[in-house]
Amino acid sequence: MSEVIVVTSGKGGVGKTTTTANIGAGLAMLGHKVVLVDADTGLRNLDVVLGLENRIVYDLTNVINEECRLRQAIIKDKRFEGLHLLPTAQTKDKSAVTPESMQKLCTELKEMFDYVIIDCPAGIEQGFMSAVAAAGKAIVVTTPEVAAVRDADRVIGLLESKVGIKDPKLIVNRLRTKMVRSGNMMSVDDIVDILAIDLLGVIPEDEKIVISTNRGETVVDNEHSLSGKAFKNIVWRILGEPVPLLDLQDEGGFLSRLRKFIGLSN
Amino acid sequence: MAIPQAYDRKNDLETILVQRTLRSGQSVSYDGNVVILGDVNPGAQVTATGDVIVMGVMRGIVHAGAGGNDSAVVIAFRLRPTQLRIANHISRPPDDDNVDPEQAEIARVRDGVITIEAFPPGGER
Numbered sequence: 001m002s003e004v005i006v007v008t009s010g011k012g013g014v015g016k017t018t019t020t021a022n023i024g025a026g027l028a029m030l031g032h033k034v035v036l037v038d039a040d041t042g043l044r045n046l047d048v049v050l051g052l053e054n055r056i057v058y059d060l061t062n063v064i065n066e067e068c069r070l071r072q073a074i075i076k077d078k079r080f081e082g083l084h085l086l087p088t089a090q091t092k093d094k095s096a097v098t099p100e101s102m103q104k105l106c107t108e109l110k111e112m113f114d115y116v117i118i119d120c121p122a123g124i125e126q127g128f129m130s131a132v133a134a135a136g137k138a139i140v141v142t143t144p145e146v147a148a149v150r151d152a153d154r155v156i157g158l159l160e161s162k163v164g165i166k167d168p169k170l171i172v173n174r175l176r177t178k179m180v181r182s183g184n185m186m187s188v189d190d191i192v193d194i195l196a197i198d199l200l201g202v203i204p205e206d207e208k209i210v211i212s213t214n215r216g217e218t219v220v221d222n223e224h225s226l227s228g229k230a231f232k233n234i235v236w237r238i239l240g241e242p243v244p245l246l247d248l249q250d251e252g253g254f255l256s257r258l259r260k261f262i263g264l265s266n
Numbered sequence: 267m268a269i270p271q272a273y274d275r276k277n278d279l280e281t282i283l284v285q286r287t288l289r290s291g292q293s294v295s296y297d298g299n300v301v302i303l304g305d306v307n308p309g310a311q312v313t314a315t316g317d318v319i320v321m322g323v324m325r326g327i328v329h330a331g332a333g334g335n336d337s338a339v340v341i342a343f344r345l346r347p348t349q350l351r352i353a354n355h356i357s358r359p360p361d362d363d364n365v366d367p368e369q370a371e372i373a374r375v376r377d378g379v380i381t382i383e384a385f386p387p388g389g390e391r
Contacts, residue, residue, distance in 0.1 A: 053308070056349070078361065091293040
């Protein structure tokens with residue numbers, strides 16, 4: 001019953017790692033056993049975002065080379081019961097992991113966890129191919145920028161043709177409602193029009209994400225942040241609950257909500 | 267100044283001099299002592315069978331006495347490692363660690379635990 005989900009994007013810096021961490025934490029909060037696998041060998045970040053960097057002794061490449069047992073490399077999260085991290089090496093490069101070794105690894109992980117979530121590196125080369133090799137499902141993250149959407153389109157094409165992952169899901173990250181309204185940013189509808197895949201969720205631009213990421217924390221457990229709520233809804237949708245999309249209009253704070261309430265703005 | 271206690275012992279190992287800063291992903295591994303003239307950044311790793319001396323900020327992972335030498339030490343102008351290992355001992359800074367002493371420190375194994383003290387011992391410059 002367990003699932004292997006890869007979080008990918010093509011373009012770098014759109015929020016793959018942040019998304020991976022928050023979805024993982026969200027699933028763990030709801031009582032699921034989750035392992036997050038960092039597939040970005042040589043440029044790992046997931047451990048930093050989770051604040052677990054100083055706990056790493058063994059990593060995924062050690063497991064693949066049979067220098068340690070799988071259980072020795074898996075790190076328990078310090079905040080969420082049920083959340084685990086399998087880090088990768090920082091001092092090696094992408095050639096340390098092959099698609100075959102990743103498949104073997106994930107077969108073992110599937111027996112231990114409900115959800116195996118793989119944080120894919122940017123690009124579409126060897127690192128990407130290894131990261132997606134074992135996945136049954138894919139989440140494509142993009143931002144409302146032409147370049148990111150272009151790269152997401154390329155990745156969706158590769159997932160469908162080369163990897164054989166049917167209907168990947170879309171997350172639009174860092175949306176600024178105000179800019180969309182003034183016509184200066186692509187809207188979610190524009191993006192979905194181009195990519196033509198199911199929308200899993202929309203994350204608004206949020207300072208709290210910068211703050212939490214720098215502190216090695218997640219935002220999904222923050223009741224007061226809109227981005228946290230958006231991640232929570234994504235988690236529910238992954239679990240199969242039909243949660244409606246968040247109304248992101250209230251990013252302007254109290255005044256705009258008041259204006260909206262008395263009918264001065266739409 | 268008296269010879270610091272840490273060096274009041276026999277160390278016949280070869281020593282390598284690294285004249286640059288180690289950045290994330292870079293590593294130095296040596297059968298002997300390692301002296302670094304520069305910093306060791308987070309994500310970088312230094313492994314030595316003997317002592318490790320950093321003439322700069324130690325922010326990465328350091329392993330002295332790799333192979334089982336309990337008497338190995340780590341000395342750095344600023345000792346802020348992600349993780350510090352000596353022989354078979356592993357330690358990491360506590361999660362709420364905010365202390366930032368502005369002086370050189372030495373890490374060594376005492377009674378089976380890694381301890382960190384000012385270097386030279388008791389010295390304030």
